[in-house]
């Protein structure tokens with residue numbers, strides 16, 4: 001028999017899901033990123049017109065999501081490294097809370113244009 | 116009198132849930148419920164238990180979606196709205212009803228070199244392990260496993276990779292690599308392969324579920340560190 005969501009409903013599993021999903025979405029975004037950089041090869045005007053296009057609210061919002069994904073994936077990775085490579089202690093929920101807090105802070109900072 | 120609505124898995128790998136009504140008693144355990152069904156409602160129900168006090172590890176089942184030791188699980192704790200759904204452990208072949216075939220689970224203990232290999236004979240003196248040595252401390256944290264299979268049955272990596280040794284076998288290996296009396300030099304290599312400690316995704320469901328409050332995740336992380344160190348040294 002197989003387990004369903006009831007067996008998986010706990011914080012460390014959510015952290016795994018966030019890490020996995022953010023990683024997949026970032027991997028999907030990468031080709032787009034390279035394509036955008038590639039616009040520079042077509043000359044300054046081409047890149048500038050693309051960058052102007054990214055000023056739209058919807059694209060800006062997508063960028064916030066992107067920053068959030070990046071922050072979550074990085075914080076989640078650091079959490080895992082600390083959990084597994086430092087001597088084991090009872091701090092996995094604190095690490096998780098810190099990682100979540102940092103990612104949200106990074107997303108908010110970007111949203112509020114602080115960076 | 117309150118009545119519990121209990122759905123119990125019947126049949127083998129393919130089967131169905133059968134509904135029973137079981138009177139609710141004070142301090143009732145989930146094992147009491149299953150026993151009531153078998154003694155008073157349907158004697159053909161198969162399930163497994165032995166000690167009833169949380170020592171033998173034979174009574175594990177999936178209760179409302181989570182693997183638990185049923186003899187020490189109070190109905191009051193798990194039966195929201197007086198409903199129970201009782202199934203055999205996941206990730207193991209079902210023999211009949213609530214009974215699973217535990218062989219794959221224990222075969223993996225053997226594959227993880229779960230057997231103590233001492234270097235002395237009965238003619239030698241006892242080997243002394245200082246109780247306050249750091250290694251003995253690591254063993255203490257992981258040694259109380261009763262082999263119930265709850266962690267194994269809860270683990271997604273076991274579901275995804277049928278060869279994965281699983282939390283319990285790796286936890287056992289960790290207690291033995293930290294046992295200063297043990298002489299098995301090949302254990303770390305045996306648990307560092309594709310189906311060994313590095314396959315763990317640190318989802319920690321094993322740690323979440325272990326009825327003895329052990330952390331197989333901690334043991335597996337320890338093995339990962341040892342395996343990495345050994346690989347850097349060129350030992351494995």
Ligand code: FES
Pocket residue numbers: 164165166167168169170171172173174175184185186187
């Ligand atoms: S019957 Fe022995 S642990 Fe539950």
